[in-house]
Amino acid sequence: MARDYKILVPALHATAEASINWFQTHWGLKARSEKIEEAIDPDVRLKPTFSVQTQDHHTLCIEVAASVYPNYLDAFVLSCRDRGLPVKLYIAIQKGVYEAEYAQKLKNAKQSGVGVMEVDDASGTVLHNGLSLSLTGVRPIEIRSFPKKYRQSLNDAAHTFRDGNPPKACSMIYDEIEASFRRFAKKASSKSWWPNDASLRVATASWAKLIADVDKHLDRKACGCNALTPAFMARMLGVTPFRNDTGHKPANAKELKKRDQQLRTRFESAVDLFHDFLSATKRLRL
């Protein structure tokens, strides 16, 4: 039976039904948390056509529209972003809708982290996935300020973040930092800037232990890396507890909101840390 829409124009009811049914089938949504044209937060000034709590504690919102990315959605996206709400927004449009600025609007939606799907009576196609809006404000990486060899992996991490997997994106940046730090430690050991008295195996020793030991015994003057101050090393040591923490699943929406806020900060500061480390060790060409 079709849902009762008070606001949505009748011309779009079929699109709404088809898109909701698609998500129910493909995402296994819980029918009891389903809301039609209700506010998701008293302070957010838009009632999406449909909203529901997903299995991973996000609020999935479907906005059924006649155009790919109507202007009024910008305010909704900003509102969710400012409040750190873990909302995934999808715009559902009818298949075959033609509009003059289709490609540009599709691009705008993607840049804002808004998913777009096309539906008809028989099928649904997700053109791109929605990102948790609490994460969409993430600062873009200034890719040109990194050495060329790292740009590809940084781009991948940024895309992974935007495509909706921020734990994985953070993990990718940490991988790069760790790998380059181990390369640094290996070089420092071979050049005797770091004596490695504890006989740590550079490739396999705990990263935290390695940082602590390098920090303690590194001859900074000899290696010409004065910027690797104890404060900087402490900063690097500070990220190691999160190294394997990013994949843990939050138990509820509140935890998810908190986690998303943390992941955004972690991602940005990990990128900064990586940048600063590469700058500090620039002459070693890691």
Place this chain on the structure above:
Amino acid sequence: MPTDASKAKLEQIRVDRIDRNPENPRLVFRPTELEDLLESIRVRGVQVPISVFKEGRRYVLIDGERRWKCSLKLNRETVPGLVQPKPDPLENLLLMFNIHSLREQWDLLTIALKLPRVIELLKRKLQKEPTERELSEQTGLNRSMIRRCKLLMEIPQEYKDQILEELKKPKSKQKITEDLFIEMERALKTVERAMPDVIPNKDSVRRVLLKKFEKGVIDSRIHFRNIGKIARAESVGYDRSDAARELQKLFADNSYSIEQAFLNSVGEAYKERDVATRVTTLLNLLEQIDPSELESEVKEKLEQLRNRLSELLSG
């Protein structure tokens, strides 16, 4: 109308206490237009108050369904509204008609669908069938619009449904429109009056003409006017039975267009009548001119005309 708008009070009304008016003739809300209004209200708020009347603890809309829907969508708590005294059923409808005849016009079909209800209520009040003038006075619609609505009221339901579907599209993309049906119905009425035997089954003729329009055999709805001209063949001295044969051919399932039927029958006769009318007008004008005041440019044109006339008359 008895309802006095001066008694209306401006209030901030809670959006969730408002209900749509079940009598609202407006059935079609085009999504793109609504999206534009939504953005405008988001940025500037509701600048023009809606109109409502009170029904118990709730309010019923008289005017402003789109503004109300947008306010609901934007999760706004209140909307400015003029609260009017509760009207009776006829006043309720007439209020909506009058508000809209002075502002943005509804789609014609939606008015046509509601007009029988207005006529019925007016008939009860006046104890007689309302005249076109009375209808016009009461609804605020002009008489030409009422006549157009009446044409739409008469078309079969399946076509009304087809138009309603089409109305959901942006105006620029609508093809099977109210205007198309109005032109077609007018033409068929003329044929029915002048040559009733040519249309044994009006519905099958409609079907054929629509098919031809959709296929592009008839490429403009204005061409339907020429059907009426063919039916009035006798008025331009053309043989009635020849014209009837052309119409029968046109109303058959083939690729024969209105323009072909027109040119193959009365086209020339109408052209000649047109010439005769214009010549009469020209002669009247020429009689008022003093030959001594003729400009050389006009003289030149008149000489061109004389030469052409000599050619035509000698031929």
